[in-house]
């Protein structure tokens with residue numbers, strides 16, 4: 001690895017005039033699960049909304065990152081805890097044949113045949129019962145997310161990098177973005193950081209914590225790739241028939257590739273996505289993400305060669321694609337009005353300002369799930385408070401997604417796609433309420449927020465919601 005930049009020289013950038021291309025109520029930067037959901041919820045709640053995304057498509061990690069498992073929406077009972085916009089993603093994907101998941105009436109079932117079918121898909125069973133986890137087609141999801149934006153009348157800027165936050169006397173006034181059209185400003189009453197890495201936090205002067213524990217999953221980078229011309233069921237047959245040989249081959253694969261590679265299913269039996277975990281690189285450092293992109297491709301080539309030669313199913317496989325978005329699992333975390341801690345999650349802490357309820361997720365790793373480690377049935381669910389989306393000092397700013405205010409361990413447990421969608425849905429709804437009531441985001445009527453979320457089919461404590469479609 002080359003030596004990192006050590007130059008400490010600085011230059012002064014000249015001040016310049018920037019064209020205001022848009023004025024809006026709510027401006028969302030980042031169109032991943034958190035940001036997209038925030039924009040949709042804000043627009044549907046009546047706010048004039050703009051969404052700015054650095055790539056040419058929406059979905060963040062769930063499309064461009066090829067992270068195509070939307071897991072743990074239910075807890076093994078017949079009830080589904082995460083519904084809201086996540087369910088809308090699934091319903092819309094179902095309509096275009098872009099999603100594989102248990103049917104509504106299978107959730108909670110202990111039918112042996114069903115359980116043994118879904119056990120092959122990691123994350124679809126718990127305590128011998130079916131739980132809701134979906135496997136999605138990233139290309140069809142990109143189309144679905146565009147449709148949602150268009151129908152909700154969100155003004156969309158793609159290929160646009162959120163580069164600066166406009167702040168006046170501690171109040172955020174809008175953002176500046178860079179694109180092929182140059183540098184332009186969008187003014188907004190509320191700005192939502194949906195960048196995942198919390199890119200806007202330092203620019204807005206908001207307090208944040210960027211520390212990462214190298215032992216945690218959230219500090220590991222990845223470059224996901226997909227393999228075509230596979231046969232997932234054949235791989236499962238082999239894994240079940242010869243578990244020790246399979247484990248031995250996976251260990252050898254990790255040694256040869258130089259990193260752990262885990263093939264996972266997709267909605268198509270002939271396509272697999274390969275997850276990986278690269279330690280000791282920081283997603284907020286441009287040299288580290290460059291190293292990741294270059295080195296990981298070498299590991300992919302070595303790993304794929306080994307898989308073709310040694311693991312049944314991959315004999316005639318080919319590299320279908322690599323993720324356009326670097327796999328970052330954790331970045332800057334807001335210091336918000338409330339910091340969610342691991343202890344809160346472990347003890348099932350309850351909040352008056354709960355905006356989401358999610359099934360508790362220990363075990364969280366695929367290894368734990370495969371090893372059959374499970375929670376006792378009576379484990380309390382996790383609640384997420386609105387205050388973890390609100391910065392302590394800066395006004396007019398919210399976060400949506402994995403940069404929510406949390407300690408490292410809590411963030412490691414609760415930053416999955418459905419969690420980020422839920423936080424985004426709450427952030428967008430809250431932003432629209434703040435604009436409507438002409439109040440600061442920290443002063444909105446929490447009961448009105450919860451009522452609105454309940455109407456959007458988000459289950460909250462004491463107010464169950466229903467999945468409308470099978």
Ligand SMILES: Cc1cc2nc3c(=O)[nH]c(=O)nc-3n(C[C@H](O)[C@H](O)[C@H](O)COP(=O)(O)OP(=O)(O)OC[C@H]3O[C@@H](n4cnc5c(N)ncnc54)[C@H](O)[C@@H]3O)c2cc1C
Pocket residue numbers: 029030031032033034035052053054055058059060061062065067068069070071160161162163194195196197199221222223224275276325326327328329400401402403415416417418420
């Ligand atoms: C390899 C890997 C495997 C994972 N496995 C799973 C899994 O199986 N299931 C699961 O649920 N979760 C999984 N996760 C976690 C999950 O994918 C993320 O935590 C989640 O996607 C975070 O959502 P988000 O909206 O906060 O951020 P992201 O998904 O990162 O979206 C952020 C969006 O903001 C855009 N953006 C960023 N900066 C800017 C900027 N400055 N200007 C404009 N746009 C910007 C990005 O392009 C992107 O579209 C995994 C993550 C990784 C990396």
